[in-house]
Amino acid sequence: MFRNYVVIAFRNLWKHKLFSFINIVGLASGIMVCLLALIDIKGAFDYGNFHPNADRTYRILTDVTSNDNQTAAFATTPLPLADGLKREYGFVEKTTRVIREYAEFTVDQKKLGDYYCAVDPGFFTILGYKLATGQPATEPHTAVLTPQTAEKFFGLSNPIGKVIHTKEFGSITITGVFKELPTRSHLRFGLVISMPTLLTENRKQLQTDWKQYTNGYTYVLLKKGATVAQLEKVLPTIAARATKDIRFKSEKGYTFRAQSMTRLSPSREDLEMGTWEQTWGKLATEMAVGLLTLLLAVFNYVNLTLARSLSRAREVGIRKVSGAVRWQLMGQFMSESVVLSLFALGVAYLLLMLIEPMPFVQQWLIGGVKLNTKLWAVFVGFSVLTGLLAGFVPARVLSGFRPAQVLRSQTGLKVFKGITLRKSLIVAQFAIALIAMIALVSMARQQHYMATADYGFRSERILNIPLNNVPYQRLANELNRIPGVERVSATSELFGSHGGDLRRVRRQKSGGDSVVAFTTAIDPHFIDNMDLTLLAGQNLPEMAADTIGEGSLGRFVLVNEEAVKAFRMGNPREVVGQSLWLNDSTEVQIAGVIKDFRFTTFNWPIKPLILKYQPKRFRYANVRIAEGTTDATLAGVQRVWKSLNPREPFAGEWYSDFLYKRHSHEDDVNFMGLLTALAFSIACLGLLGMVTYTTETRVKEVGIRKVMGAEVRQIIWLLSWDFVKLLLIAGAIAIPLGYLAGMAFLINFAYHVSIGFETLGGCIGLLLGLGGLTIGFRTYRAALSNPADSLRSE
Structure with a gap:
């Protein structure tokens, strides 16, 4: 039938x-x-299935209660938690911490950015990341690369034994290369460096700081026969003991709970500071x-x-x-x-x-x-x-x-x-x-609007050149000799993207309310080059920036109108000459106020902005090219670049193209x-x-x-x-x-x-x-x- x-x-x-x-x-x-x-759903359930002993491995979460009794779950924990669990409780076999950050690495005079994870030795055994060649990174100033990062940094040559450099940690030796992962992982990184590498002076206090709960992830491997109930029973006690003498500003406190690695993906809740696992939503x-x-x-x-x-x-x-x-x-x-x-x-x-x-x-x-x-x-x-x-x-x-x-x-x-x-x-x-x-x-x-809108600064005929370890002033001197180059300036951040570094700024060194502001490093030519409008005061002082240190110019800053409103300083003219404190340690004087412009994405309203002269932070040169001379001038710029940095390919990009690619999606x-x-x-x-x-x-x-x-x-x-x-x-x-x-x-x-x-x-x-x-x-x-x-x- x-x-x-x-x-x-x-x-x-x-x-x-x-x-x-x-x-x-x-x-x-x-x-x-x-x-x-269906394929993506399968991939979500396959996340991290290469982790050994996933049934007795747990990630510790932090539930934070705010002053208005709202609870938020964080995937991160204070860094001392891992050592405390391993040291005090016999049912814990191993623990490991993972700190994920972004950094620029210098490789053969090339600056290459990538995400890295700082990890304890237990990372390689607990989470089961296998090496194709070499040894795990356990000693200070050692690292293991993913295959993709190894190729990006060193091409097809063997990276083991070679050295990369960072501004914060100095020289780092490559000890191994990971195998290709069989499935996707909730952790994504280009390289892993040993946790002792992070023990610099400004980071040592974080290793014992129970107040900061957003710095890293904690993973726990229980002994065979141990149950998660034993772990769940001690976590509130640890949290109560750790926060007993801590005075939070906007939180009442926090507590911990365990999340099984078998239930990591798909995620059943939206976690703050979460990783890359899929969500049910x-x-x-x-x-x-x-x-x-x-x-x-x-x-x-x-x-x-x-x-x-x-x-x-x-x-x-x-x-x-x-x-x-x-x-x-x-x-x-x-x-x-x-x-x-x-x-x-x-x-x-x-x-x-x-x-x-x-x-x-x-x-x-x-x-x-x-x-x-x-x-x-x-x-x-x-x-x-x-x-x-x-x-x-x-x-x-x-x-x-x-x-x-x-x-x-x-x-x-x-x-x-x-x-x-x-x-x-x-x-x-x-x-x-x-x-x-x-x-x-x-x-x-909306995407087209963000890609082509007037951000309030000049984007036409502006060529952005990543410096990549080339001294800015030397490059600027050479570029200014090219016919067709109207002006050259420097900046640490391309506006129209993330906005720059966030810093807490105060009107007095101690006490008083603080304001979170974006800070960007520029040189004195940046304002005129980008057609920004000065409402009051004057531009950063015109000095021979190549012959003086940061200290002379660095004590002056420019702020935008939104910063004036945030600090309740009155009108722009009254602001000029007043002082601000950056991170409670650096006093600066307001030289002028610039008209508000859109320096971040269109998701946010205009935020407070501080522009400061900091040559060490310069990452881009902005070259303004005269109308009608684009092709000839661009060829000259490329020749100059080739003469100053023959190893690095020219990566200049028109500002208008950058904005279009960034926002058109x-x-x-x-x-x-x-x-x-x-x-x-x-x-x-x-x-x-x-x-x-x-x-x-x-x-x-x-x-x-x-x-x-x-x-x-x-x-x-x-x-x-x-x-x-x-x-x-x-x-x-x-x-x-x-x-x-x-x-x-x-x-x-x-x-x-x-x-x-x-x-x-x-x-x-x-x-x-x-x-x-x-x-x-x-x-x-x-x-x-x-x-x-x-x-x-x-």
């Missing part, structure tokens, strides 16, 4: 090729998005998007199957008269749906291979996840389930027809007040697709555009099938009307109007919901675009355009048909 079901299913699919094509392509698009989500969102796309395709299948209900109803009537029972008829229809869904799975896999190279897909969805037999079994099972669910409603409806109903043609299925289910599904399809498009357009417009927008295009494609394919079927059932009506003198345009309007009404209804439903969806994204930005006619009108126009083309294509062909052909059988 099952074999007969399959044979008949193939015959029906082949007989109705257009409808089969529409259903297969639609289901394949939805299944492809679901496959991406992200996975649920991905799966919801996939199921929503698949739902649109299922709508198509239900729609087109019910549209052909009259011809299938006659089949049902004949088979029932022959003795078939309802469950047999349902089995037949659902087997057709399953066969079609399995075809769609094959097409979905081909689509998956097509989009796999997309950066967004590689980074977030299928990076590092391998397809295996178990995953394929899940895919096939999911596809079969999709086919069964998609076919259930049509099978239930069609198998319920009675022969008497068929003869009276009473096969129309009503939802309410004469609106058919088929029309409702078309409206739902286009409404969902339009909501997604409005949200996407709002996102894309093209990969994200392209991927969201792909999903929206799939939704519209599925909806349009479904509409095409419905219009095709409707025009075929009205072909004799069209013939009669043409014989009676109806014009082509009148027939097109007659056939199209019912479907145009559905598009208008979908638009009316989608506009308010799409507006809310777009605003839910835009509200995260302090400065954002509005959702007006240009967004809503454009999306509605595209909806009507695509829908109109789909409808017009089929109705125009039907209107041009020869009446003699359609009326020949009458």
Whole structure:
């Protein structure tokens, strides 16, 4: 019997090729998005499965209670906790700490930035990071590299025994290289350095400081036979003892709890200072998007199957008269749906291979996840389930027809007040697709706005050159000799990005309220070079910066208007000459006040900013090039760079290009555009099938009307109007919901675009355009048909 079901299913699919094509392509698009989500879900559960003894390894979390009784969970802990657990409790076998930070490393006179983890010796055994070559980094000033960092730092040569340099820790010797990880890890880093390397003077106090709970992560390996209940029992006692004499400013205190490594990913809660594990919310969102796309395709299948209900109803009537029972008829229809869904799975896999190279897909969805037999079994099972669910409603409806109903043609299925289910599904399809498009357009417009907006400083014809260990003043002297270079300045941070270093600033050395401000190092030429406006006071003093130390110029700073407001200093003129204290140790004098400009991302409103002369922090040279001389001047700049640093490739970048790349997020927008295009494609394919079927059932009506003198345009309007009404209804439903969806994204930005006619009108126009083309294509062909052909059988 099952074999007969399959044979008949193939015959029906082949007989109705257009409808089969529409259903297969639609289901394949939805299944492809679901496959991406399933792959990422598998990857989330695979996180860290290379850790040995994961069942008795725990990460300690810190639950912090604020003064207003709000509790926040931190993935980090105070650094002394690990030693205390190992020293005082016999059920603890080993502990290790991990401190994750970013630093610049000098390798063969090249400055390369990367994230590093400072770790205890137990890191290599507790967490199971294996080495391909060399030895673990356990001695002071030693490090182990990942394969990617080893290649970035040293190319294809053997890195073991070679030395890298950092400003804070000095020289570090490479002792080993990690193996490639079999799966993704919740810790991501370019290299691991030994914890004793961090024992510099300014870091020693952190090793015994119980007040700072955000510095590092603590992992505990319990002895065999020990239980997590033993660990959980002592953690509150440790926290109470450690915080007994501590006076917090904004917290009441904290306590600890254990998180099993087997439950690290997917994360069941959002942790402050969290690592890279997946969260249930992200996975649920991905799966919801996939199921929503698949739902649109299922709508198509239900729609087109019910549209052909009259011809299938006659089949049902004949088979029932022959003795078939309802469950047999349902089995037949659902087997057709399953066969079609399995075809769609094959097409979905081909689509998956097509989009796999997309950066967004590689980074977030299928990076590092391998397809295996178990995953394929899940895919096939999911596809079969999709086919069964998609076919259930049509099978239930069609198998319920009675022969008497068929003869009276009473096969129309009503939802309410004469609106058919088929029309409702078309409206739902286009409404969902339009909501997604409005949200996407709002996102894309915001990204473009941030990438091209006026930040308040000059970005056109400004060339940013990373210094990479080249003395700034020497480079500036050479560049100023090039015809076409108008001015050269230096900065520690490119504005329009992260904003610079955060420091706590006070008006008095001790006491009084402090303000967190961004601090950026600049030279005296920066203000004029970037067209910043000085509202009061004067620029940093014009001195021969190359002949003096930081001390002369470094005692003067410039502040922005927001800093004046934050310190409640009055108007900008009253501020000039007043003093500020940076980190309670450095007194500076305000030389001038500059007009506010956007130096961070658009997520935040303008923050307090302090500009200070600090040559040791300079990382970029800003070269202003005269209009009309771009190509010739750029060639000269490259020659100068080559002469000063022949080993390092020229990495200059136009400021406008930097802002565009930083904020456009093209990969994200392209991927969201792909999903929206799939939704519209599925909806349009479904509409095409419905219009095709409707025009075929009205072909004799069209013939009669043409014989009676109806014009082509009148027939097109007659056939199209019912479907145009559905598009208008979908638009009316989608506009308010799409507006809310777009605003839910835009509200995260302090400065954002509005959702007006240009967004809503454009999306509605595209909806009507695509829908109109789909409808017009089929109705125009039907209107041009020869009446003699359609009326020949009458």
